[in-house]
Amino acid sequence: IFGNLAYYFDTRLEYIPITFILGFFVDTILSRWSNIITNMGYIESYALFISNCIHGNNENAKQLRQTLMRYLCLTQIFIFRDISIQVQKRFPTIDSLIDAGILLKNEKEKLDLIKFQYNNYWVPIRWIHAIALKARKQEIITSDLLYWKLCAETDKFRHSLQLLCNYDWVPIPLVYSQV
Known part of the structure; x- marks a missing residue:
């Protein structure tokens, strides 16, 4: 046959x-x-947005900006550990993220408490939303529009990283290159 x-x-x-x-x-x-x-997750534009959204030179505002950026980097590293051998070698374990200062020990404990059926990629994104809501209630983020835009930009960043996962998940068949 x-x-x-x-x-x-x-x-x-x-x-x-x-x-x-x-x-x-x-x-x-x-x-x-x-x-x-295009969807690599360029963090610079998000950093500029955060600095324009969260004003102030006090320690609280500075720490908030740093925490939001650190969580974005953490999300990106979680994704890249699965799709990039170089990132996987640089951060082979969760403890290597702690050593690099990207993840704090208490945050690792929070991650350990959550039972994942799949991956923990998006937990830091959830943390960003929670921190942004808290900052809005404390009026560190000065308007609902800025809060909404911050969450929308975070979701856009997450969507870009999700597309990278999708591309990694569905490779181009080898048959094409054997024509």
Whole structure:
């Protein structure tokens, strides 16, 4: 049966030009890489937004800005540990995140208390939302619009990282490159 099927497809191969197949493959690869680069989770624009959203030179405002950024970095590292060998080598364990100052010991204890069915990628995003709400209630974030925008930007960042997970989860079949 396999021989007959292979013969059938081989005789029909001339109907589909190889340049069409290769063009489709190249387009798929280029658009995939373009989307990956676009959704890499560039943290600089978010840092600028936080500094514009949370004003003040006092210790409380400074610590709030640093904590929000640290949680974004933590989320990004959680994702990149699964999709990048270099990041996995740099941060092989949760304790290596503590040693690097990205995760605090009490935060690790909170993570340990949560029973995950899947991954803990998005827990720091939840922490960001909770801290932002607390900051809004304390009027560190001065308006509901800024609070809403902060949460929306955080969700946009999370969505970009989710797309990276999706691209890592669904690879391009090797068959395309063997044409």
